[in-house]
Amino acid sequence: MGYTVLSTTSVPAEQRFDWWCDLIGRSVAPVRIRSGHTSDFLADTGALDLGAVRLTTMSFPPIHSLRTPALIRNSDPEGYELALILDSEMSISQSRQDSRLSTGDFALWNTSLPYEGKGLGGTAGPLLRGIVLHLPRSGFPLPGGRMDRLLARALPGRSGAGAVLAAFLRSVVDQAPSLEGPALDRMGTVALELTAAFLAHHLDAHDRLPPEARNRMLLARINAFIEDNLAEPALSPASVAAHHGISVRTLHYLFRQQRETVSATIRSRRLARCHAALSDPALRALPVHAIGARWGIADAATFSRSFRGAYGITPAEHRRSTLPAPPATRPARAGSGRPARSVKEGCAPGQ
Structure with a gap:
């Protein structure tokens, strides 16, 4: 099943809180929920089955949740x-x-033990947002x-292995509507291995992880390092490995199942950044x-x-084809005795 998002706006205002509590109880785990926003509870929940794991996205106002021994x-x-x-x-x-948590933190809990959670408010608005990964304890x-x-x-x-996992989960959510079939299972395997790492x-406890999980986390860290250092002229397989x-040999071994070699990855990502920059009106000069x-x-x-090899046209041709022509010069008025002045370029609304 693909990515499905359900919102409380689909039911009458007076039913929204009870409807959402029931939905969370059935899709996640039964909890007792209290909130000061029950009269018009605005929330949504998205679900994505990734085979090895399940992923849930949530957006909701401040709540107090309690999972009791009876539940x-x-x-x-x-x-x-x-x-x-x-x-x-x-x-x-x-x-x-x-623990008190803020934006960018992870928190782990066990569904077989009582717990209490309090959503204290969003940092950029009235709603709290998060991604929950549901992991099997068995295996x-x-x-x-x-x-x-x-x-x-x-x-x-926000750094290290946590940043790699966070970036991966955000990208899965962003691409969720277009993921299906085998791609979902592959994403689930990657999510499980990155989480374990x-x-x-x-x-x-790295020694307790299977080699596949250790290698996948290392490869994810390497890809993130390459992405963050594309502007460095000295970026190369040797510098990445160091x-x-x-060793450089181990680095090439890790990349054996990727579409490109290490050098080709660095080159194609640099060219992609240049491709975007050449289309940016702010960088016309x-x-x-x-x-x-x-x-x-x-x-x-x-x-x-390299640019022509990747895109079939030169960088200058790409810029001319994507950016509007520069504004024409204004001719001097007859008898003014002053040369023509260029029209000052400004940004259009929304740029």
Whole structure:
């Protein structure tokens, strides 16, 4: 089943809160929810089945949720839930651990244990937003006893392995409407492996991960490093390998299942940045060769040749075909004795 989003706006205002609570209980896990916004509860929930894992997106006003022993006895999916806080402040308590979370943090909880959560409000508006990854406890590559050490802790998702996992989850949500069939299963496998590697990092338990998971996390970190350093002329397979403490041979081995080699990946991503920059009216005054240099391709001839090889036209031809012609000069008035002046270029509304 593809990505489905359900909103409380589809039901009458007085029914929205009860409808949403029932939806969360059936799609996630039964919880007792209180809110000061029950008279007109504006919220939505999206669901995506990725095979190995399930993903839920949520947007809702401040709430207080409680999962009690009675609710656990009534229904327990026997899993872990890993939440990425996209835009909110919240607190969570489980297993005598209390944490306050902010935008960019992850939080893990166990559906078989009581917990309490409080959504404290969004940082950019009245609604809280997040992504929840539902993980099976059975067969998870890390032992449950060690996983429980992470329950209700604020796990940073703004750098390192956390940033890699957060970026992946956001991209899955962004592309969810176009994902189907085998692609969903592949995304689920990647999500499970990246999550295991992220949690293993916080448990110092990398040795417990299968080699596939360790390699996938390392490859994701390498791709993120390349993306962040495209403007550096010295970026190369050797510099990438040195930064990550591996040999160039190992780096090429990791890339064997990707569509491009390491060098080709660096080149194609640089050219894509140049392609976009040449179409940007704000950069019209920047010479073509300077656009290439801005993204690490210092030699003008190499830039032109590589760009033509990738897109079939030169950088200058691409710029002329995508940017409107510069404004014409205004002729001097007869007898004024003054030369013509160029019309000052301004931004159109919305640019």
